[in-house]
Amino acid sequence: MRVTPSRLVCQQAVELMSDYLDGALSWRDRRRLERHLAECDGCTAFLEQMRVTITASGVVTPDDLSPEALSTLTELFERYRKSD
């Protein structure tokens, strides 16, 4: 029988998720995590939730600017852009 090098429990697995998604895990840790994920629905759901969290973070809705902010910007633009 092959010796399995220390199997992960869920509480350890969750600590590797972020680096896993960023491709920053060592080859060995990646393999241990993938092996764990293959047989753990809870951790698979956790990983998916992390993925959704990151994707949602990257959705940027442009800020609405107040009329005052807009007029300040126009002023800046006139002063620093057109005068050169």
Place this chain on the structure above:
Amino acid sequence: MDDTALLARLLDGDEKAFVEIVMRYNESLTRVARYYVGSEASAEDVVQETWIAVLRGVDRFEGRSSFKTWLFRILVNRARTLGVKEHRIVPVDPLTSDRSVSPSRFDQVGHWSEPPVPFTDAIDDGIVNEPIIRMVHEAIARLPEAARAVVTLRDVQGLSTTEVAELLGLSEANVRVILHRSRARIRSEVEANMQVGGS
């Protein structure tokens, strides 16, 4: 429209392009500035100075880095200078001592006792739904300053871990730890929200 196209329009003297760039980055710039300076008002001053520097210097922007990196570098240089003047001590991230998941969710061996369930209806055709986006951004706004700066640069603006570390003067290892704890915290806030709102 992407940044390069907007920049080209800005160089042609198009004021609307400038306003659009501001709308795109103003909030993220303010959050990152807040890491260095002592108040929201100071952060807003730094952001305004940054826009002036952009207007003055955009002709010299050579595109060797992305516009985004160039922009945040201008901001960080100014914010850091003001922070030093204010004798502000750059905050250490309090999350680093946190667990990313509450230990109560695991049994004695470390297996889930209360396993997470996938966020239902979170994604349609690869697009995350609106309520989750809102929850996530609200959770980011509530993060401590250092964590908020890291998440804003890395996950909101998509800079690399190396760029984030360089901009904030942190080690890459440190950025990765802060990032992980922050993402985990955001995840758990969304999860808690879904349990209240959903089922």
